Amino acid sequence: MLLAELSNKGVAALTYGLAAIGPGVGIGYLVGQAVQAMARQPESAGMVRTTMFLGIAFVEALALIGFVVFFLAGN
């Protein structure tokens, strides 16, 4: 089995890569939609921007937990 041949560090790195997929897609979609909203209604750009950063903060937490797990498992 391929996974069994990898070291603990290798598995940890692979897992971090997997953990980054979802948040990557999420942040891309989120910012894209926010830009679209700002382009349609420039006067509400301030509000959209704050909400966008909030959304990014929540989505990003998943990737960051993956990053922490990488260090916990990789050592």
Added chain:
Amino acid sequence: MLLSAEFPPLSHITNWSAFAGDGQIWEINKIVLVYGFAVLFTILLFTLGNKKKLVPTGAQNLAEMAVEFVEDGIAVETMGKDGKKYVPFLMSLFFFIFFTNIFEVVPVIQMPAAARIAMPMTLALIAYVVYHGAGIRSHGFGYLKHALVPPGVPVALLPLVVLIEFVSKFLVQPFSHTVRLFANLLAGHILLVTFAVLTSALITPKWYAIFAPLPFAGVVFFTAFEVFVSFLQAYVFTLLTGVYINAAQSHEH
């Protein structure tokens, strides 16, 4: 060649030997120094903004811009008009985090205090006490019901919803609040170390030394990027504190 460049272990780049009082509770090391500087700068900002001249000049101008940013951009944005009484708290939170973060790119020091989990954890716990305190002050004993039972949930689903709300509000929320700041700054620190190690490994008399400018450009670019990240993370941490306070004290109709 390149692959043999030795990356320092994690404990090596986040632990610092003590200047004084090794192993004591009052041990003074680099992190404590960063805390000291950050507190000093935050107090300085508050004193500068306290001159109350009608037409602000110089430093007072800067301090007033900072207050305006926290008041309009964070407090009023998340909590509306009654967020104004939290401006001093959010202001100290924002600038303490920002000043400790910015030491990530200050030469010689180059260590964000938030890359050690103690600091983000303490701040998240302070925020935890503040937002639950705000909720209890605004709802009294009804706060638990306000926090755990969202309006309009069918009775059959209630046990499940209460369990989920409890875990997310009282356990996961402070945890993710901590980890967001901690992991972002640790990741930035490691990124800078990686490019610096690569650069120093390439500075050799061998022919491949011609590639040394590439990772060096990486160091320069990511240093600029980390300035942005230190600001953004301070902003996000404070913004989320505001959102949590608002969620705890709001009255839904």
